[in-house]
Amino acid sequence: MSWETVIGLEVHVQLATKTKIFSGASTAFGAEPNTQACAIDLAMPGTLPVLNKQAVHYAVMFGLAIDAEIGQESAFERKNYFYPDLPKGYQTTQLEKPIVGRGNVEIQLADGRSKNIRIHHAHLEEDAGKSLHEGNFRHGVTGIDLNRAGTPLIEIVSEPDMSSAEEAIAFAKKLHSIVTSIGICDGEMSQGSMRFDVNVSVRPTGATELGTRTETKNLNSFKFMEEAIAKEVERQIDLIEDGGSVIQETRLYNGDTKVARSMRSKEEANDYRYFPCPDLLPVIVSDETIEELRRNLPELPDARQARFVEQYGLSDYDAGVLGGDAAMAAYFEIASEKSGNAKLAANWTMGELAARLNNQDLSINKSPVNAEQLGGLVARIADNSISGKMAKEVFEGMWAGEGSADEIIEARGLVQVSDSGALEQMVTDVLAANQTMVDDYINTEEAKRKKKLGGFMGKIMQASKGQANPQQVNKILAQKLNELV
Amino acid sequence: MSIERHEIEKLATLSRIAINENTITEVSQRLGSVLELVDQLQAVDTSGVAAMSHPLQATQRLREDEVTEINQREAFQAIAPDTEDGLFLVPKVIE
Numbered sequence: 001m002s003w004e005t006v007i008g009l010e011v012h013v014q015l016a017t018k019t020k021i022f023s024g025a026s027t028a029f030g031a032e033p034n035t036q037a038c039a040i041d042l043a044m045p046g047t048l049p050v051l052n053k054q055a056v057h058y059a060v061m062f063g064l065a066i067d068a069e070i071g072q073e074s075a076f077e078r079k080n081y082f083y084p085d086l087p088k089g090y091q092t093t094q095l096e097k098p099i100v101g102r103g104n105v106e107i108q109l110a111d112g113r114s115k116n117i118r119i120h121h122a123h124l125e126e127d128a129g130k131s132l133h134e135g136n137f138r139h140g141v142t143g144i145d146l147n148r149a150g151t152p153l154i155e156i157v158s159e160p161d162m163s164s165a166e167e168a169i170a171f172a173k174k175l176h177s178i179v180t181s182i183g184i185c186d187g188e189m190s191q192g193s194m195r196f197d198v199n200v201s202v203r204p205t206g207a208t209e210l211g212t213r214t215e216t217k218n219l220n221s222f223k224f225m226e227e228a229i230a231k232e233v234e235r236q237i238d239l240i241e242d243g244g245s246v247i248q249e250t251r252l253y254n255g256d257t258k259v260a261r262s263m264r265s266k267e268e269a270n271d272y273r274y275f276p277c278p279d280l281l282p283v284i285v286s287d288e289t290i291e292e293l294r295r296n297l298p299e300l301p302d303a304r305q306a307r308f309v310e311q312y313g314l315s316d317y318d319a320g321v322l323g324g325d326a327a328m329a330a331y332f333e334i335a336s337e338k339s340g341n342a343k344l345a346a347n348w349t350m351g352e353l354a355a356r357l358n359n360q361d362l363s364i365n366k367s368p369v370n371a372e373q374l375g376g377l378v379a380r381i382a383d384n385s386i387s388g389k390m391a392k393e394v395f396e397g398m399w400a401g402e403g404s405a406d407e408i409i410e411a412r413g414l415v416q417v418s419d420s421g422a423l424e425q426m427v428t429d430v431l432a433a434n435q436t437m438v439d440d441y442i443n444t445e446e447a448k449r450k451k452k453l454g455g456f457m458g459k460i461m462q463a464s465k466g467q468a469n470p471q472q473v474n475k476i477l478a479q480k481l482n483e484l485v
Numbered sequence: 486m487s488i489e490r491h492e493i494e495k496l497a498t499l500s501r502i503a504i505n506e507n508t509i510t511e512v513s514q515r516l517g518s519v520l521e522l523v524d525q526l527q528a529v530d531t532s533g534v535a536a537m538s539h540p541l542q543a544t545q546r547l548r549e550d551e552v553t554e555i556n557q558r559e560a561f562q563a564i565a566p567d568t569e570d571g572l573f574l575v576p577k578v579i580e
């Protein structure tokens with residue numbers, strides 16, 4: 001029997017506000033434990049929440065970006081459950097009247113297809129604190145850090161419109177691209193700025209009813225998400241084919257050990273006893289505010305990709321890679337302007353730079369080589385001052401902090417000889433010094449001669465200490481050899 | 486409207502409170518009388534009245550996104566039952 005997969009996502013996005021959703025405590029990442037948890041975050045008696053305007057505006061901006069209905073009147077509920085990193089004993093969230101209603105996100109797939117994923121809604125809520133099970137404290141207890149408690153989140157809930165891990169990853173990446181492009185989230189996955197809950201079920205191909213689903217919670221990398229989905233689909237199919245059935249449950253996937261396990265089943269699921277939060281009044285967003293946010297909405301990824309094709313003459317693929325990532329797009333545009341050669345700047349941003357960043361697990365914002373510097377390097381390649389090979393050497397130097405491209409080129413005496421008179425002399429000298437190779441070339445049948453050129457190139461580049469312009473040498477060499485044949 | 490014993494027990498579990506065996510009957514009666522009051526309210530015809538969670542016509546005031554709170558960890562941890570290395574300590578929690 002063949003099976004099809006049905007996937008829906010719930011995505012938690014930490015909003016890039018300076019302060020908590022209901023208090024004026026800082027949300028800066030990486031502070032000492034509990035130094036950014038105030039009386040409100042700690043649920044001290046007598047405190048009251050006051051809603052952060054910026055969090056509301058960011059949520060509305062997300063709604064506008066996915067062309068959703070905006071809940072002009074939204075309200076908060078209390079979701080009650082007991083856990084030590086949630087001091088109030090309830091999470092303040094939205095249930096009946098979320099701030100963002102139905103919307104749409106279009107994803108592009110590897111085979112060129114695009115697909116619309118419907119968004120059911122997105123709501124505002126607060127993050128919980130962190131429970132630490134081991135650390136610099138005595139064994140047998142759990143440590144609680146409440147710095148994260150009260151960090152504003154939007155939870156984006158999709159319809160079960162995805163039918164493969166590929167589609168789910170494409171959707172997750174598109175959301176990442178949207179929220180970072182409009183600047184409502186820093187997108188730092190490793191810091192938990194975006195976390196994904198994946199609902200997966202399988203059914204016989206062509207069936208109309210949905211199978212029983214499981215939810216794998218709290219995935220914080222695209223790679224782990226892909227692995228978790230693949231494993232869960234396989235587990236469910238094996239289970240059903242062996243005569244068993246899937247039980248509705250919450251699962252966890254450990255990306256480091258590659259092990260998935262059950263967390264709790266529906267029978268023991270929490271009964272959240274939602275009710276309207278008496279501490280918070282209905283939230284009204286005026287038409288004027290919505291229109292102002294719409295006017296000031298930064299460029300969306302799809303529009304930016306189209307612009308990159310139009311403005312810089314990039315291929316659809318290159319525009320997709322560079323335009324899809326807000327930080328990379330900004331980097332590319334600066335490098336392109338500085339270098340005066342968009343295509344070369346694009347190649348270097350996506351090639352050498354991206355590979356090196358990836359290798360060292362750095363985000364582009366933390367690149368040791370900034371966009372101006374890379375632009376300076378690309379400019380020297382574009383004007384033929386240095387060869388591509390030299391450029392890689394210069395890039396190494398820039399990465400190591402040795403200065404700008406021009407400084408490194410001068411310090412290392414890297415000059416590409418493009419003077420045709422000098423190059424012709426060089427080629428003539430090398431041919432004269434290697435008569436055996438020349439004879440061999442002449443005696444080789446024409447179709448196979450091309451392969452012999454490499455040997456001459458090597459000698460010439462060696463003679464020039466790597467400074468000869470290879471494209472020009474190639475041309476001169478072919479010409480001179482053909483004259484001898 | 487009465488409330489069953491197993492419902493009391495479930496609520497107690499969810500609320501993380503212990504209810505003494507010999508007070509269950511009393512708790513049940515007291516909660517039952519609250520529910521009776523709600524029953525009476527439900528007799529009122531509310532068709533055409535929008536649901537409302539607040540008696541006021543007011544709407545939520547919004548706060549500017551500016552840091553106004555300073556670090557008071559020392560004061561907060563002075564009244565906590567157990568702390569170490571800046572963390573609040575609680576009995577071991579395993580998911």
